[in-house]
Amino acid sequence: MDPLIYLVLAAVFLLQIPASAVVYFDARKRKLKHPGRYELGVLVPLGGLGIIVAYVYKRRELPTGSPDTSQTAEREGANEIP
Numbered sequence: 162m163d164p165l166i167y168l169v170l171a172a173v174f175l176l177q178i179p180a181s182a183v184v185y186f187d188a189r190k191r192k193l194k195h196p197g198r199y200e201l202g203v204l205v206p207l208g209g210l211g212i213i214v215a216y217v218y219k220r221r222e223l224p225t226g227s228p229d230t231s232q233t234a235e236r237e238g239a240n241e242i243p
Contacts, residue, residue, distance in 0.1 A: 177209050
């Protein structure tokens with residue numbers, strides 16, 4: 162095999178490690194179930210690149226770490242004028 166191929170594969174793998182850490186901490190921050198699954202999906206050799214793209218695309222639709230709805234409803238109810 163051409164040495165350039167080894168270099169490219171090593172570079173892709175080395176980029177996937179920090180990308181998986183970013184995805185893991187982002188998933189934890191957004192309080193998603195099983196953030197480790199997203200991280201492990203990114204670490205799949207070469208297949209993880211597609212998972213990174215899918216996660217970045219879908220993360221906009223995933224819930225964030227905002228207060229839960231019961232607390233929000235209580236605050237909104239407290240501001241009502243009787």
